[in-house]
Amino acid sequence: MADDENAPVEEVKCPKCECVAGAPAWMTTFADLVTLLLTFFVLLLSMANMEEVKFAEASASIRSAFGAHSLPAPSKFSIPIIPSPPVSKFTPIQNEMASKVYKRIQSQLKSDNIPEDVELIKKEDDTIILRINDAILFKKGSSVVSPTAYPTLRNLADIIRPLPMRLRIEGHTDSTPVSKRKIGNWNLATDRAVSIMRFFKRGNLLPLDRMSAIGYGADRPIAPNTNETNMSKNRRVDFVLRTNNTLGLGTKSAKAGELPL
Known part of the structure; x- marks a missing residue:
């Protein structure tokens, strides 16, 4: 009986698991959400100041961050108007x-x-x-x-x-x-x-x-x-x-x- 109590206890070890390298997937989604919130508040702050220069700079920064490109100006063209032949007032x-x-x-x-x-x-x-x-x-x-x-x-x-x-x-x-x-x-x-x-x-x-x-x-x-x-x-x-x-x-x-x- 005394021998059983004095016997060393064997340490139970968990089986080794293969962990994927890098941050968890939820952190990527969370980081995107935080970035969008930050961008939103920056946009609100820029619009609240009502300064056109800063607003333009903020807009350019946002477009650059999201990889947006300005659309080319629409080409101007005119449709030729062909005058109708004069209508005779008599037959x-x-x-x-x-x-x-x-x-x-x-x-x-x-x-x-x-x-x-x-x-x-x-x-x-x-x-x-x-x-x-x-x-x-x-x-x-x-x-x-x-x-x-x-x-x-x-x-x-x-x-x-x-x-x-x-x-x-x-x-x-x-x-x-x-x-x-x-x-x-x-x-x-x-x-x-x-x-x-x-x-x-x-x-x-x-x-x-x-x-x-x-x-x-x-x-x-x-x-x-x-x-x-x-x-x-x-x-x-x-x-x-x-x-x-x-x-x-x-x-x-x-x-x-x-x-x-």
């Missing part, structure tokens, strides 16, 4: 109609009691103009139609009435002031156009929905106002005929400055 049918009307009016002017001073003009589109000098229609400086012009206007109305075209009466003057008011020439041109329009209306010579009147004064000369011959050409009344609706005729579609019946 070939309207142009052909205007040509036939022009020839018809031309023959009527020769046979009817129309002064030779009446000029017939055809524009490139569907516009036909009957141009009359103001001396045939009015006395100097007056907007009242002269009685001697009544036959001429009636014959013009007879020519225009059967035509499938709209009429705009345009009054024009030269550059000589007719009054002390700056708009005196404009008023005279407008009053003359309206007087002719009223003449057609009162005589029931033309339908009301086909006419309008406008005055341009000296704003649209056909010749330089340098001598009396040219100034006489500019003092005129134009009877503009068109087959489409671009004149803005009628009481509902008259343009600003025009005076529909």
Whole structure:
């Protein structure tokens, strides 16, 4: 019994285990978390200071730490704009109609009691103009139609009435002031156009929905106002005929400055 108590105790040794070299895996994750938290607080501190220089330096440091690279600036390019072809305001049918009307009016002017001073003009589109000098229609400086012009206007109305075209009466003057008011020439041109329009209306010579009147004064000369011959050409009344609706005729579609019946 005494021998058993005095016997040496054998030391129990654990079996040797093969440990992997390096830090544990959890420490790597923890280190990443600490680094991210540190970066986050540094970013907050930089933004709190509101100093652009330090903020830019901190941003550059963060981008460098994470291996970020600045994106290249987008290339600038422009898409070529191809202008659309101009849209014609009149159709070939309207142009052909205007040509036939022009020839018809031309023959009527020769046979009817129309002064030779009446000029017939055809524009490139569907516009036909009957141009009359103001001396045939009015006395100097007056907007009242002269009685001697009544036959001429009636014959013009007879020519225009059967035509499938709209009429705009345009009054024009030269550059000589007719009054002390700056708009005196404009008023005279407008009053003359309206007087002719009223003449057609009162005589029931033309339908009301086909006419309008406008005055341009000296704003649209056909010749330089340098001598009396040219100034006489500019003092005129134009009877503009068109087959489409671009004149803005009628009481509902008259343009600003025009005076529909």
